[in-house]
Amino acid sequence: MxxxxxxxxxxxxxxxxxxxxxxxxxxxxxxxxxxPRPGTSWTTSWATAQTAPTADDPLASAGLTDGLCTARLRLSAGGRLRLRYAHGFGTAPVLVGPVTADGRPVTFGGRPQEWLAAGASLTSDPVAGLRVPDGSLLTVETRLSGPTGPLSFHRNTHAWHLVDGVRTRSVLLLTGVETTGARxxxxxxxxxxxxxxxxxxxxxxxxxxxxxxxxxxxxxxxxxxxxxxxxxxxxxxxxxxxxxxxxxxxxxxxxxxxxxxxxxxxxxxxxxxxxxxxxxxxxxxxxxxxxxxxxxxxxxxxxxxxxxxxxxxxxxxxxxxxxxxxxxxxxxxxxxxxxxxxxxxxxxxxxxxxxxxxxxxxxxxxxxxxxxxxxxxxxxxx
Structure with a gap:
């Protein structure tokens, strides 16, 4: 505020x-x-809401070329999981991936990479072999080959993440973790x-x-x-x-x-x-x-x-x-x-x-x- x-x-x-x-x-x-019946429906266990970057947000404004984004996310409900990316303020598509969640590969329609269209969202497949408990801490690594151009993002999650090894409170493109364990x-x-x-x-x-x-x-x-x-x-x-x-x-x-x-x-x-x-x-x-x-x-x-x-x-x-x-x-x-x-x-x-x-x-x-x-x-x- x-x-x-x-x-x-x-x-x-x-x-x-x-x-x-x-x-x-x-x-x-x-x-x-x-x-909800656990395991029968997807619900959002962690989320952010995006804004467009401004001149005061050099990381998101400049975008990435072969960048690695590491986000550490505190979930609410556990269970099986999938990831959601969005580029609501984008003007060009971005290639997302490869991606891992707690070290396990994340796919999109069976592929390790997928295009995220400008103004759209992208949801992954359920992450194979991964179930998480309520309240767990999840690490998501996302490769963005780029050059991406300006990236839709959440400026301050009040948690620390990494972009190419540099600490930041911002999360780029990743907007949600959906799980099946809400009860x-x-x-x-x-x-x-x-x-x-x-x-x-x-x-x-x-x-x-x-x-x-x-x-x-x-x-x-x-x-x-x-x-x-x-x-x-x-x-x-x-x-x-x-x-x-x-x-x-x-x-x-x-x-x-x-x-x-x-x-x-x-x-x-x-x-x-x-x-x-x-x-x-x-x-x-x-x-x-x-x-x-x-x-x-x-x-x-x-x-x-x-x-x-x-x-x-x-x-x-x-x-x-x-x-x-x-x-x-x-x-x-x-x-x-x-x-x-x-x-x-x-x-x-x-x-x-x-x-x-x-x-x-x-x-x-x-x-x-x-x-x-x-x-x-x-x-x-x-």
């Missing part, structure tokens, strides 16, 4: 044509729904830098979606947080807004059953600042409608306080209160995770409880992430 916001013209048709606390308060009763809720988190993990240590696996997965053994949790991402507007650096990326990032996931919408604070403090609570609530309603139309349950999170952040104002906090009240009482979502109630300081409700604050007033630390995970109850997930 750091950095300035630059609106960009709508270009969604081109980009998306390839992809048709500790305390909590909830509203709405949970719907009965059977859990609990199957969840996607549409979020911003809080879900992405800002405020938690790199390689700590302490982001709230990680902690939710550990609370619910056998659950498949896809973290689609993008730092700086907004509900209403797009940005060159922080990617398409939640409404623009919903179909590709959320609805394209296999076996998904619930989506948690956890963003909106960037609309309040990034320029141009959103002052109309009604516009934000209307956007939430549209996301909920699209989720339900796809047969998904949708859980909404209230916006946490952020007094102490460098761009906080009392006027922004007033808009936040109006948005949160509408989310709590307006039947926007099927259930509400009251993140505001879970994280706020009861003595000063416009700020985070000091024990939950990472130090910047906006991003919770690890204990704050644990409080968010506790606010998302199993009974409100499928």
């Amino acid at each position: 750091t950095g300035g916001h630059v609106p960009v013209p709508a270009r969604r048709g081109l980009l998306y044509a390839a992809a048709a606390g500790a305390a909590a308060a909830f509203t709405s009763a949970p719907e009965a729904s059977a859990a 609990g809720p199957v969840v996607a988190v549409l979020g911003d830098s809080i879900a992405e993990g800002t405020g938690t240590p790199d390689d700590g696996d302490l982001r709230w979606p990680d902690q939710l997965a550990r609370r619910l053994p056998g659950s498949a949790v896809a973290n689609l947080g993008i730092s700086g991402n907004r509900l209403l507007l797009d940005s060159d650096r922080f990617g398409p807004g939640a409404q623009a990326r919903f179909d590709r990032d959320v609805l394209a996931l296999p076996g998904l059953r619930t989506v948690v919408v956890h963003l909106g604070v960037n609309d309040l403090h990034h320029l141009p600042v959103e002052r109309d609570a009604g516009r934000m609530v209307a956007a939430y309603r549209q996301l909920a409608l699209r989720a339900r139309s796809a047969g998904l349950r949708v859980v909404g999170a209230t916006i946490a306080p952020f007094e102490g952040w460098k761009r906080w104002t009392p006027e922004q906090d007033a808009v936040r209160h109006r948005v949160n009240e509408a989310v709590r009482t307006g039947r926007v979502f099927d259930a509400v995770a009251d993140v505001d109630a879970a994280l706020r300081d009861p003595d000063r409700p416009s700020r985070l409880l000091p024990a939950f604050d990472s130090g910047d007033g906006l991003h919770p630390g690890p204990s704050g992430h644990a409080a968010i995970a506790a606010a998302v109850e199993r009974g409100h997930l499928r």
